[in-house]
Amino acid sequence: MGHAFVQCLQDSGFRGRLYPVNPAGGEIRGLPVYRRLSDIPGRVDYVISCIPARLTPQLVRDSAAKGARVVSFFTAGYSESGRREGREMEDELLRAARAAGVRLLGPNCLGLYCPETGLSFAADFPKDKGGVAFIAQSGGNSIYLIRTAGRRGVRFSKAVSYGNACDVSECDLMEYFITDSDTTMVAAYIEGIRDARRFRRVLQRLAAAKPVIILKGGSTPGGAVAASSHTGSLAGQDESWEGLLRQTRAIRVHDLDEMADMLVALSFPGHPRGRRVAVFGSNGGFSVLTADDFIRAGFELPQLDPPWQQRLHEAVARFSRSDAGMILKNPFDITNIASAEGLQAAMKTMADSGCFDLMVAQLSISNSGWPFVDSPFTAWPGIFVDALLAVHRETGRPTAVILHSITHPVELERFGALQQKCQSAGLPVYDSIPRAVLALDRLVRHNANHPA
């Protein structure tokens, strides 16, 4: 495991010095391996441990002797084991740390991701920093969330996989992020808390200062069993969490994809100021289903005012032989406008009308390439996106993009290219209609609760 950490740090462009330590000595990826911590020349700031649990109290003392302020423990086998020896070992570790004056991350965690310094626990995390702080008791969940949100244009100030939280806890981290000027919003995957009163106070202050998104794991009896075995957490009653999150106006999500959606919704500029949505894009059936989802979530899909409706018909007549197979009402199906100019004229009419608080473009990736071979249809999504970006540049209207219905690696590549294009232009991209609607609803609710 030590090897994997070295590799991650090197490939992440870690900007500090890296000292592998292992009693066997040798070399890892061009770096000399020190046999003991004390052999390292000079001071050590931060230690990552993958050694067996029984050796860790001594490691804490050795780390303190070298000047380290924090030791992060990938090492597992503590309270989460459910065994007395494990709990006792965790207590001993904490006592050793307190006595030596160092702080502990974990144990049973992946530690820090901090793009500014190049600290990381996966080599493919974004190298540039942003405003999102993310904390999670689960290392696996951390990797997936950072990876998937990262691909979607979300950038992080710091992320912390903090495992069993025997010393540094969610409260410490959240308190830090209240005043951390690099951090504009906070997302947390939490299995259990140690100090409910302090947590309530800290969450209240944090949520008053910045948007907070919470995914509570172990919120059922079955999940709580798992949380206890996973990070030694006492998971607590779901009802009290629901009440607490409602009171503090933190945003509650139910899985990591919903969390990524919410980070996308909050991270990208151009939040809608109301619930009047224009849905437009490809395929009548998806237009119908998208409209249903928005209406069910409490959005409105108003129609264009008559003069603008007239203009839309004129634009379509100018650029298409007929309007057969299209829907020229909201939700608009403009699949059959084949030209960039025509698409741009149609979208510009919607944007200029002032009838909508939010433009939502929905595009089926799989269907837009009908049939599944190279054909005139294959090019259409690209033309559509170019028109969309041109209209957005010109009008600045709040716009969200849903690129959905992906069934094949080729389609995922196509999706990726369009996604990057939209994101680079500042537009949030979702990959599921229902999850997009959920995130946009939560965004509008959140902003209504927190007027700027």
Next chain:
Amino acid sequence: MGHAFVQCLQDSGFRGRLYPVNPAGGEIRGLPVYRRLSDIPGRVDYVISCIPARLTPQLVRDSAAKGARVVSFFTAGYSESGRREGREMEDELLRAARAAGVRLLGPNCLGLYCPETGLSFAADFPKDKGGVAFIAQSGGNSIYLIRTAGRRGVRFSKAVSYGNACDVSECDLMEYFITDSDTTMVAAYIEGIRDARRFRRVLQRLAAAKPVIILKGGSTPGGAVAASSHTGSLAGQDESWEGLLRQTRAIRVHDLDEMADMLVALSFPGHPRGRRVAVFGSNGGFSVLTADDFIRAGFELPQLDPPWQQRLHEAVARFSRSDAGMILKNPFDITNIASAEGLQAAMKTMADSGCFDLMVAQLSISNSGWPFVDSPFTAWPGIFVDALLAVHRETGRPTAVILHSITHPVELERFGALQQKCQSAGLPVYDSIPRAVLALDRLVRHNANHPA
């Protein structure tokens, strides 16, 4: 468009003769193009039309003269246009068909997919047949559903994209499937119905005979506007649909992915006979969240009886240096069992215990390759799946597989390979934890309502 249909039919291996018709003549993909329908030598069974709407009544008469029984109209611009001329044209078309004694599919539809004859409207649909009949008013939704469910191992008897349903309706099709011996279950995307009483009668008989899955589009006022412009449908009240579907015990789903999940759940053998679930797989955080989702849906995650729990510990002790970082309770996190034998021993213990009605393997595709480079971890999912299939072969326990958390085309390829392996062995594969739980819950409810 005619060209696209010819291409689809050729690439789908259509087993009949194909006659392109266009006044311009010439050749399409090696086939001579007839200038008029009447120039075709001999009888014609089935006609697909992409010609302008105003010419279609004559086409119906010409088709009848050549002996055709059905004409399928891709042609749009009828009642769905919302214009008087469109409605009148649709009426005229229907009158012409009735007078000539032919049946109409559509207009505004993609028509038939029938793997047995090679009729198809997308070249990549499965070439082999199965038991699922699918009907949809939307061509785009048809393409996506068949494509995505097809990749997931679902096979179709017939699928019909039937558009405006001016002649052949959902009632006609559903009635046909009641007795169609090739069809074991029916899925339908419906925007509107023309005869509510008949629909109720037919659905009642169909749902009593075979599982029926319904996705109702246009079930909100906003969606209804779209449905009317999409297929000229009167969408009806959502409440009455809810009641009707509950009464007839049809399975209601809310999007096409849920529909595909349900087809997967019903199509694959090994339905669970109860709600006692063993969840096992990778990553503690995902184990916690999977457990939460199952419990919330009304499943149980019982623990192993003590002797079996003992055996599990022994198996892990035999094959792993320690159990650190694992969860040896339900939900089981067995990521750290590195060997095939160890994984097999652990899974076999769960399967043999008799404590569970359903084995659920959950595997994070993105995380299992941690770090995102080739490493020992990259091979783990493959080893895990091989062990799973071996235990399933040996014990025959009902098993479902969730391969989730895909962020990259490379991961989707990895996913695809594992998915195919599981599906070939008869195991259903889901790509989302919450949607898998939803489908399995609906499956158990459906089977409880319809004892074999």
